Amino acid sequence: MGFLVKLLISAIALYFVFRKIDLEEALHALTNVNVGLFILAFLAFNLSKIIAAFRFKAFLQPIDVHISDGYNIRLLYIGMFYNLFLPGSIGGDGYKIYLLKQQQDVKTKHLVSATLLDRISGLVILVVMAGIFLLFSTFSLSLPYFDTLVVLAILLAIPLYFLLVKIVFPLFVPAFFSTSHYSFWVQAGQVLSAVLLLMSLSVSSYYLDYLTLFMISSVVAVLPFTIGGVGARELVFLYGFSYLNIDKETAITFTILFFLVTALTSLAGLFVASKEKSKHNL
Secondary structure, three states, X not given: OOHHHHHHHHHHHHHHHHHOOOHHHHHHHHHOOXXXXXXXXXXXXXXXXXXXXXXHHHHHHHHOOOOOHHHHHXXXXXXXXXXXXXXXXXXXXXXXXXXXXXXXXXXXXXXXXXXHHHHHHHHHHHHHHHHHHHHHOOHHHHOOOHHHHHHHHHHHHHHXXXXXXXXXXXXXXXXXXXXXXXXXXXXXXXXXXXXXXXXXXXXXXXXXXXXXXXXXXXXXXXXXXXXXXXXXXHHHHHHXXXXXXXXHHHHHHHHHHHHHHHHXXXXXXXXXXXXXXXXXXX
C-alpha cells in the first residue's frame, strides 16, 4: 500500500477520533505528563526492541546467518526508521534483507521467511497476552459469552503457530522455543512501557482495561493500513472505552504518548541508516 494511501487512512482515522474527544482536556493531560516516567517508558520500550533484535538473530541461526550483536541491533533501528518514516519506500524489513543478502551467502527466500516468522512470533504472543488481559478486564463483564472464544484463542494460538512453522517453515523449527521465549519478553517490555506511560498521566485505576485496549490496538497496528499504527490505535481506544471503565481523553492521550516513544526510538535509525548507506555506497 502506497505512502499516500496510508497517510490518507491515518488522517481520516485521526479526524474521527479528534471530533469525538475534548481536545482541550486531552491537551491538558498531554502537557502535564510526568517527564521522568515518560523517559522510563522510553527506556522500557527500547529494551523490548533490543530483545526483539535477539529474537531476529535466533531466527537467522537455522539458515547459517551469523552477525554480531552490535550489527544486529543496528539493523533493528534501521528497520524501525524505514518502517515508520519511509513506509512508501523499500521498507525496513526489505532493507534489512537487502543488507544481509549483500554480506551473507544465503537464499533470499530464507531471509524473507526468517523476517516473516519474526513478525508472526511477536504477533502470536501479543494475541495470547491480549486475550489474558481481556479475561481479567471489565470488557468480559460486558460480553460474557466472549470469554469462551478468548480462552480458545489463548489455548490454540501457540500450538497453531507451531504447526505453521513445522509444516510451512520446517527449517526454523529448532528456533521455535527460543524465539517464542524472546517474544514473551518483548511484549512484557512493551506492557511495562505502557504502564509507565499510564503512570505518567496520573492514571491510578483500571490498568487492566487500558492494557487490554493497548494490546488489542497493538494487534490492529500491525496491519499495514496506516503509518506506524497512527489512527488505528486511537480508533481502538475511542470505540473501546465505551465497554471499559476508562477515560476517553486520557486513553487518546496515552496513544499519542506511545507514538511519541515509538517515533523518538525510530529516529535513532536515521543515523544508523546513514552510516550503513555510506558503507554500502547506497
